[in-house]
Amino acid sequence: MEKAEMTGRRFGMLTVISRVPYTQAVRSWKCLCDCGNEVIVSQDDLFWGSASNCGCKRDDDPGFRLEGNKYGRLTVIREVDPIFSPEETLESVWLCRCKCGRKVVVPRNKLLSGDTLSCGCTDTPDSSSSNQEMV
């Protein structure tokens, strides 16, 4: 695969800008997302379609990142160490900051399902912000 063939090519919302020097075993490319973010994506991910944007567009990919996403009153800060759910499965959990200023750790599925929309400071979810951006 020649550099010239990749540069400028589009994969979903990503446009390949330049080749990334070897950081790992995989060949990676710097891409510009339509949203303006730059991301480093492995060539395999581009070709297999598992990376079609910088992460700004949510889909059902279990590996996608939640940082900066808003769910009700919560804004996701970062992922923390996984915990065991009541079903004994390892759950992805995320540190979030509530509008009231408190920080809470919330399982990913509670965020995505809309079950948890605040630190508990209110029972009335902020209806003005949708958590279902299926863009």
Ligand SMILES: [Zn+2]
């Ligand atoms: Zn993007």
Ligand SMILES: [Zn+2]
């Ligand atoms: Zn709160």
